[in-house]
Amino acid sequence: MDVESEGSSALRLIKQGAEARIYAADFLGRPTIVKERFKKKFRHNVLDDKLRHKRTMQEVRSMHRCRKAGIATPTVFFIDSNDYKIYMEEVQNSITVRDYINSLKEDKESNLRKLAKIIGTILASMHNIQVIHGDLTTSNMLLKKTNDIEIADLVLIDFGLSSISSLAEDKGVDLYVLERAFLSTHPNTEDAFKVILDTYKTFKGSSEALKKLDEVRLRGRKRTMVG
Ligand SMILES: Nc1ncnc2c1ncn2[C@@H]1O[C@H](COP(=O)(O)OP(=O)(O)O)[C@@H](O)[C@H]1O
Ligand SMILES: [Mg+2]
Structure with missing residues (x-):
């Protein structure tokens, strides 16, 4: 599924970090933060893919585990595993x-x-x-x-x-x-x-x-x- 055409409006870049870009978006009508782990050109392709995959999965897994235990973390709405994007609840205000x-x-x-x-x-x-x-x-x-x-x-x-x-x-x-x-x-x-x-x-x-x-x-x- 193409999320950008299905559920979400355009992504607006709000932060550029060393490993990830942070975008604001609207996903199915909800204020959303998209965290994208972008490709690092100097890293070997296979290693780069592995690291982005691992970190994306660890991030989602731990957020979920914390939430289940009553520790506040953003709700994950969607994971785009093709380009390592996590769509999550924007913690407003x-x-x-x-x-x-x-x-x-x-x-x-x-x-x-x-x-x-x-x-x-x-x-x-x-x-x-x-x-x-x-x-x-x-x-x-x-x-x-x-x-x-x-x-x-x-x-x-x-x-x-x-x-x-x-x-x-x-x-x-x-x-x-x-x-x-x-x-x-x-x-x-x-x-x-x-x-x-x-x-x-x-x-x-x-x-x-x-x-x-x-x-x-x-x-x-x-x-x-x-x-
Ligand atoms: N769910 C969210 N709601 C609101 N702001 C967020 C959210 N996730 C990230 N941010 C903002 O983006 C910044 C960077 O996000 P973070 O996940 O810490 O990425 P990085 O790996 O680049 O540090 C945070 O310090 C915060 O200001
Ligand atoms: Mg950070």
């Missing part, structure tokens, strides 16, 4: 958590704490169902604009590097990726990040994952000292 944090002024501390608790709770539920996000940053979390933010307002996106794993090591690395991204993107937020980890403790396997986080930090530090 949302901004990235990155932009949200950067916009905070009054009550910055208390809003940050509230947000940190939400992030910690969601990461705990995500790791509880063995989903490793693989690219946790504040740009890969959307926040619906409301006056008083709550759990359901935080939507996780960008699962292309995700995997399913029950290993504490993988969960520790996931947290480490977020820690590095969070603290470098948002200076002086160490306290808020501690709140994320404290809230994360609600999940059963959290102590092993946090122990691994400590080990990974140490490895990271050693590497920096040597290099």
Whole structure:
């Protein structure tokens, strides 16, 4: 089926990333985001196809797994497997958590704490169902604009590097990726990040994952000292 003529209006490019183009569209009357993993010319053809296929499938699979567990992710409407396009629900009236944090002024501390608790709770539920996000940053979390933010307002996106794993090591690395991204993107937020980890403790396997986080930090530090 030719989706563009069947169900969807023209695609309007809104973002061009290193791996994917993001378009806005209208799919069967619904506001839609289309994420296209385009061909990378410098990659070997077969490898390129494999990677685009794998990441597209991982993204869809993990979004679905999270949704089933009550973690907000965009609904997938359609997958175009010929050119690796995912048609998904557009999270309307949302901004990235990155932009949200950067916009905070009054009550910055208390809003940050509230947000940190939400992030910690969601990461705990995500790791509880063995989903490793693989690219946790504040740009890969959307926040619906409301006056008083709550759990359901935080939507996780960008699962292309995700995997399913029950290993504490993988969960520790996931947290480490977020820690590095969070603290470098948002200076002086160490306290808020501690709140994320404290809230994360609600999940059963959290102590092993946090122990691994400590080990990974140490490895990271050693590497920096040597290099
Ligand atoms: N479902 C969506 N609803 C609204 N905005 C989205 C959605 N998916 C992606 N975006 C926007 O596009 C940006 C890039 O999407 P993302 O999936 O993170 O791709 P990339 O791999 O290029 O980082 C996001 O940071 C967000 O601003
Ligand atoms: Mg992203």
